[in-house]
Amino acid sequence: MRFIRKRLVIVILILVGCSSIAAITISNEPFKEGVFIEPSEQKPGDKQKGYDYLVNGDYLKSGLGYNYYVLLNGKDKNNFLGRTGKAANVGYNFNLIETKNSKNLVVPNCLQCHGQVFGDKLIIGLGNTFLDFTKAPNKDDVKGTIARQLMKFIAPGQYQSSRVMIRSFSTIAPYLQTETRGVNAADRLATLLVAHRNPETLEWSDKPLLDIPDEVIPTDVPAWWLLKKKNAMFYNGFGRGDFGKFLMLSNLLTVKDTSEAAETFTHFGNVLAYLKSIEPPKYPHSIDATLASNGKALFEKNCSNCHGTYGDKVTYPNLLIPARIIGTDSLLFKANYQNSQFIEWFNKSWYAKGSYPARLQPFDGYIAPPLDGIWITAPYLHNGSVPTLAALLNSKERPKYWERDFKNAAYDYEKIGWKYEVRNEANNKTTYNTDKPGYRNTGHTFGDRLSKDQRNAVIEYLKTL
Ligand code: HEC
Numbered sequence: 001m002r003f004i005r006k007r008l009v010i011v012i013l014i015l016v017g018c019s020s021i022a023a024i025t026i027s028n029e030p031f032k033e034g035v036f037i038e039p040s041e042q043k044p045g046d047k048q049k050g051y052d053y054l055v056n057g058d059y060l061k062s063g064l065g066y067n068y069y070v071l072l073n074g075k076d077k078n079n080f081l082g083r084t085g086k087a088a089n090v091g092y093n094f095n096l097i098e099t100k101n102s103k104n105l106v107v108p109n110c111l112q113c114h115g116q117v118f119g120d121k122l123i124i125g126l127g128n129t130f131l132d133f134t135k136a137p138n139k140d141d142v143k144g145t146i147a148r149q150l151m152k153f154i155a156p157g158q159y160q161s162s163r164v165m166i167r168s169f170s171t172i173a174p175y176l177q178t179e180t181r182g183v184n185a186a187d188r189l190a191t192l193l194v195a196h197r198n199p200e201t202l203e204w205s206d207k208p209l210l211d212i213p214d215e216v217i218p219t220d221v222p223a224w225w226l227l228k229k230k231n232a233m234f235y236n237g238f239g240r241g242d243f244g245k246f247l248m249l250s251n252l253l254t255v256k257d258t259s260e261a262a263e264t265f266t267h268f269g270n271v272l273a274y275l276k277s278i279e280p281p282k283y284p285h286s287i288d289a290t291l292a293s294n295g296k297a298l299f300e301k302n303c304s305n306c307h308g309t310y311g312d313k314v315t316y317p318n319l320l321i322p323a324r325i326i327g328t329d330s331l332l333f334k335a336n337y338q339n340s341q342f343i344e345w346f347n348k349s350w351y352a353k354g355s356y357p358a359r360l361q362p363f364d365g366y367i368a369p370p371l372d373g374i375w376i377t378a379p380y381l382h383n384g385s386v387p388t389l390a391a392l393l394n395s396k397e398r399p400k401y402w403e404r405d406f407k408n409a410a411y412d413y414e415k416i417g418w419k420y421e422v423r424n425e426a427n428n429k430t431t432y433n434t435d436k437p438g439y440r441n442t443g444h445t446f447g448d449r450l451s452k453d454q455r456n457a458v459i460e461y462l463k464t465l
């Protein structure tokens, strides 16, 4: 299997939230403690236009001149998106756009984090678990420096087009480093960008206007095809109101003012319509139908109260599960309570106003996600701390320190997840260290009460979703 690993480039946004680590014994009573999330009104849109905007649009308006992009990266040979003209030479995770200052500007797109090559196919909407935020570029980054010098001295017009992106990156990049490769720092990116913007005017400030907390919260990027079922965005379900307003947050990297933001927002009903149209990829190997059908019965008894039902009768309960019941790492949702200035910023910002307002509503726990396409979305839990479904359903099997081979990544179709080695310690940046705050692999012990055979049956069933 061939995986394309993309150098960390940069980009965008999103927000976040976290829980106390409590080992709770769950009884066999039907689960009644989840908190239902009410749906909110969404801006309608056209999915085809949304797709086009996603992979050709100018939601980021500053980047690298096409010639410099090609100088640094070479021409892309795969053209996974089937684009034409010069755009065919640009990686799937960049868009080629036109601005006032530049006819051919290459800007990062959402697929930096929300696309991954699996086997020899690009899966749009699959979270990219190959990014390396341990090496987040900083202002002394060699390639960045060369690019900047080239642009300044050889092509002042080009520099103009890149200036805003360089300003954002050089301000925030030194604060983005994660402990291990594979987890994402988008929540951090969001916090940092917001801290440098006036909430009402969205005007940039070189000095941060909010206190920047110390932690970089690691997350695993959620699959886009789950969004169509969810009444709230993000792991802690705090994204309420219009989803398009959250989808466009990457725009904070380069946005000039609220009139530019309003223009960008006109496209995001379409983007949402496209995201809602994405279906998960089918499991590529054979499935034991009898075992899977036993697994279905076990799933519906033990798991459906939180995760819903699939197949002929689709239901999804849209529940937030309190920390004391779920018990997974708490850093993400706790951040919203310990540092509420970010929530306050958002709820008085341009994004929370006008037609289709959005708002952030924190919760101490996490949303029970839909499990469609779960076979391909390893590693598991919101922080990607558990490498396989087998380990997720048997907490004793969860490795404390585990290492993936990012160069020759291989998928394990028995345990369902990335092949990994167990280590005695975490002494490099490719070993996941579950001792670290934010990286813990505790909680969600609901599979422990099943027998080995029952767990195998449930895993067989999960392959069908
Ligand atoms: C730097 C990486 C990165 C980029 C770029 C990025 N995202 Fe995300 N996105 C994330 C992460 C990480 C999360 C999960 C954050 C959380 O829930 O705490 C997320 C969450 C989401 C969700 C919520 C999914 C759910 O089920 O709750 C959607 C939808 C989404 N992003 C869309 C987009 C779109 C559209 C773009 C481009 C305009 C984009 N993202 C750019 C990393 C990124």
Ligand code: HEC
Pocket (backbone or CB within 6 Å): 031, 235, 299, 302, 303, 304, 305, 306, 307, 321, 325, 326, 328, 329, 366, 367, 368, 369, 371, 374, 377, 379, 380, 381, 382, 383, 389, 392, 393, 444, 446, 447, 458
């Ligand atoms: C009490 C509610 C509840 C029950 C019961 C429950 N889950 Fe979950 N499940 C959750 C929540 C909440 C999460 C997200 C936790 C996190 O990411 O921190 C989750 C996460 C998961 C994930 C990982 C999703 C991902 O994308 O990483 C899988 C797989 C899963 N559950 C399967 C199951 C199975 C199988 C069962 C039954 C044996 C089950 N769950 C029972 C609430 C529940």
